[in-house]
Amino acid sequence: MPNISQVHGSHTQARDILGALVIREKNLTLVTKHNGDIPWEENYGYGLYYNDCRFLSAYTLLINGQMPTEILSSDEKGYGSVTMLTNPSIRECSGRTVEKNTISLRRDRYIAGLISEILSIESFNDFPVEVEIRLLFDSDFDDIFTIRGITKTTEGTLLPPAYENGVLKLSYTGKDGHTRITRVSIDPQPDYVEAGTCVFNIPLEADSKQALHITISVEETPSGGDVEVVDIPTEKRLKGIKASYVETMECCSNVQTSNQIFNKVFQRSLSDLRMLYMLRGGNVYYSAGVPWYDALFGRDSMFSAMQVLPYNPNVSRSTLLLLASLQGNARCDWRDEEPGKILHELRVGEKANTGEIPQTPYYGSVDSTPLFLILLADYVDWTGDMSLFHQLGDNVDRAVAWLDSQTKQDSDGFLRYSMRSTFGLYNQGWKDSGDSVSHSDGSLAQHPIALAEVQGYVYSAKRRIAKLFDRLGRHDDAKRLQKEAANLLWKFNDKFWMQDRQFYAQALDSRGQCDVISSNPAQALWAEIVDRRRADCVVKRLFEPDMYTGWGIRTLSSDEKRYNPLGYHNGTIWPHDNSIIAMGLGLYDKKDELTELFTSMYEAAGFYTSYRLPELFGGYHRGESDIPIKYPVACSPQAWSSGCIPYMLTASLGFIPDALNQRLKLVKPKLPKWLESVRINSLHVGNAACKLEFRRVGESTLVNVMEKRGQLEVEVVY
Structure with missing residues (x-):
């Protein structure tokens, strides 16, 4: 090793x-x-x-x-x-x-x-x-x-x-x-x-x-x-770049709020994502972050595209096409590659060209493949573009086949990872530093490792692809995926639940539960794999002082042995992590907690130059400092941090799009106290669009559907 x-x-x-x-x-x-x-x-x-x-x-x-x-x-x-x-x-x-x-x-x-x-x-x-x-x-x-x-x-x-x-x-x-x-x-x-x-x-x-x-x-x-x-x-090229930024600013002006500071934060978010445009083979995608990760990353590029889908769906389409073109074709231990697997990272410099590093591309990411399927389903939900689903049909089948091949190797049907490359990543979830998965005694997790949030990703991917298979008439495949998802739901809630701590384990490894309190299971809320009868316990635990700092939720509880407020994945606060948790809170009808988390991230952004949220910041409690403590080598800008605020706004407004059935559902929208109103002048769902106004009155948020263009049913659920 x-x-x-x-x-x-x-x-x-x-x-x-x-x-x-x-x-x-x-x-x-x-x-x-x-x-x-x-x-x-x-x-x-x-x-x-x-x-x-x-x-x-x-x-x-x-x-x-x-x-x-x-x-x-x-x-x-x-x-x-x-x-x-x-x-x-x-x-x-x-x-x-x-x-x-x-x-x-x-x-x-x-x-x-x-x-x-x-x-x-x-x-x-x-x-x-x-x-x-x-x-x-x-x-x-x-x-x-x-x-x-x-x-x-x-x-x-x-x-x-x-x-x-x-x-x-x-x-x-x-x-x-x-x-x-x-x-x-x-x-x-x-x-x-x-x-x-x-x-x-x-x-x-x-x-x-x-x-x-x-x-x-x-x-x-x-x-x-x-x-x-x-x-x-050329002057023409510069004009084209300026026009592209004008288009981004028009997208920002499409979302108008009563809070001028929030408007600047939102504008900075979309402007930074535009700055992070990268190009390969005619496909635009988001570079993960400057300067260390200024490249194509499967997980990062997909999450950031997903975060801004209601505002810029085209990047999701081109990102999916690019990742599909680089999907794994063979088994290669050096690159941790397997047929059907979606890449982790692609590099094109001298060290990659000489084979000194495996990022050519490198596939050591356990979650990129289910996230590929989730992003595709999200994209179809917002755009109704089934032509892309047809175009990527073979890629979808190969991705599903890879999930099947991996989960069948595990007695419980979990998706686990082990490193084969001598220069690969020991941990292959989003917390991919070597010491990021551990037991409560401080010992590190041992391969093979099944992460809590990754089981959620697989569960979500199978459910959502099953719906699309059903629409295509692939009913047997759809039933199989639905059955596998149901089994995974039961197994997850049985094996990952820590009865004594009333929370889910960070992971399962070769020794059993990695029994620390971490943010990993919080992302399982986003995937809706958490038993709803346990959601109250999970959410309450997340907002205890050892996890919630007032600036956001830590990656690891301050009570754990490996906690370090400046440890890369062991106690810091990551904006993208908090945005995914916020979306999960909304899906479990925890809007008060969602609003609190949204508020903490909005206020943290106000302390950074030009309102730019960095890759991560220190996990110090708000009572220890009046400002968020900076992490010295954080990427800034970083794509999925830039997508944090737009995604939290989406979560607060409760969007559930269904373009294939020409419907948009707004589930219990709730604006924070610092946001009196939000107006979206043109929200596109498939070929239709609507103009919406959200206004906070007391503790309630009222919705006014001001205009509709095309066939679209808008339903508000209170």
Whole structure:
């Protein structure tokens, strides 16, 4: 067995990247400090990334040999950013002292195929000033797995910087035979270039301005293959990107509420998801998160698509098509691949190309396959698009066959996992760090492991696919799946229930119950596998102080031996986890608790820059701190955290779509006290749409169906 901490403890080997400024478009990502720099030293993850490679590992700005001392403002809008800086006290070229805060430096950037930056230097002195501007560029061309501390450092040939014909060229030939090049061009050209440093002597008349126009492009050439260049931008391309963001903002304006802060949180959520668009084979999907997981992840990409289905169903469709095209075809221990299995993670960098890592793709995820079926069923419920179900019919059958093959190996019919790959994940649920599944004595779970929430996913997948099979006339298959789901429901509630703790075990392993109190069974509410007679006990336990912090529900009770408020999966708070729990609370008619959880996550978002919820935050109790405690290396933005607030709103409004039968049910909608009203101008269900208004009156939430277009029956259940 490989060393567990080596396999997946490595997210902690990267250091603090809190406050990173991120701009991104499709597969190109720039992560800088808030001053716009990629630091030369102590760089823990900043850089310009493409195809899992860091094409720039340093990009710093100096004025007369010093860093600008003040950040006046720094803001991003997905594909672009503006940073305002000012000078320290400097001695200019003639020897005269220039007081601090008398020269401004403004960095306007956008990504549209490459990085385009305008660096504006403006003097507010009443005398001429000549300043020296140095721009330092470097690249280690490290693979993201190297940056995270998982694999060895760069092993190819790193060439020295070269400046020719007005272009600074940074080059690397990898061990995989790929040539990777970063090109920097600046107008006007530097006065001189030394290695990767471009130097400009800039005269500034009194109250005058000068500008440098900088473009940075990346290029990758496979061995013996065609040059792969990220498209050179055109005004038309930039207009297209802007139009896409306008469309996202129109989607936000389609949802209007009485709370202006919530409107900003909701807007940030959808804007970040738009920023996380990634493209492969013509299919758009959500990248899991910047910078560590800026790639296709089966679980993450599907959950985030599911969270925003009522607002953007197209990403679910393309995500399903892409994952279906990469479905497992053979048994491969190195990649934990099996026929019919949906992938966990796909990487395309040097370490993947040389076979040093199994993410080519890697299939070590026990839950991606049932989630694929659930997302497809969700998509059909909202859109009525049975053509996609027909198109993916073979993929559905293969996914169901994989579930069958795995559950038949277990005497109780549970879906378990064991790692076969020597470089794989020891734990293969969403809590996939090596120490995330344990017993109350602190000992770690041993393979094979059956997670509580995963049994719920299987239960939900079988029930929902059975309904679609019935519609297609596959009645025998539907009955079989329904029977298997019913058996799983009984077995789960028998084997996972801890009578002495009045809660469900986190998992079953080779020794029996993993008898800790954790958030895993809370996600089983979302799948509706929890016995309704026990729901009161489960929900009450979740809101005890050892689990509920006031900022959200912890991943692990603070009473457990492995609890750590900054342990990746052992006591922290994950927004996406809380959003799934919130949806489950709604399905069990626990709307008061849902509202409390929604409120805690909304209030937590208010403490983060631009209302962006990160991947996770510390599991400290609200009484210990007036603000949520940040996790130093959390991805931000991260897709399923961005989907948290929209999903919680959906849960609060009680949407149950049934596009195939032209119905929309609103089950006991309940707005929190800080949200007086919500209006959705156009909610699409299949080919129809409706305009809805929700208004809180006292403790009740009233619904007004203001308009309907097309055939749609809207039923409100109080």
